[in-house]
Amino acid sequence: DAGITQSPRYKITETGRQVTLMCHQTWSHSYMFWYRQDLGHGLRLIYYSAAADITDKGEVPDGYVVSRSKTENFPLTLESATRSQTSVYFCASSAFQGREETQYFGPGTRLLVL
């Protein structure tokens, strides 16, 4: 199916465990983004990537690791999950770094860290 998908959609884990959230897009968009959404904070950018093998930090990168070996995939890893990382995580993509490119969002992953 065309579009942007995220997996898993729901995840429960324990403090200290490593968790990887997957994001896959079929448009060959250059840019990909990871956000977290929390009550009272809205969408906050964690990491973004301009192309394969190019990543950069966003507003709240601590505790997260990303990689982008292929254009279509942009996994987000929580190296040692903490309760403060309980959130809804959204992946997004956009075609290129044109100033007016809109972002297309995935359905989100709901993560609960116990």
Next chain:
Amino acid sequence: SQKIEQNSEALNIQEGKTATLTCNYTNYSPAYLQWYRQDPGRGPVFLLLIRENEKEKRKERLKVTFDTTLKQSLFHITASQPADSATYLCAPYNQGGKLIFGQGTELSVKP
């Protein structure tokens, strides 16, 4: 630091009325601003984009204004319908292809 402010309280209006949502930003001058809609349990969906040199943009029942002097954008939905109930996010453009999202305003349209 750059800051985006949207009405934090939910907006409740009657069907058929015009809904007006506000987005204020401080400490920067975005070249353009986007509005997104988000339904519960789903990712945001793009609605409209307005550039800094445009005062107003329309799309069907939607209208967006952009006042760079006031550092404010207004988002209007005319003849509102219950199906318009959702959270609306303002997203001024930041450097490097990034957007900064406001917290969103929840709109509820009652029949």
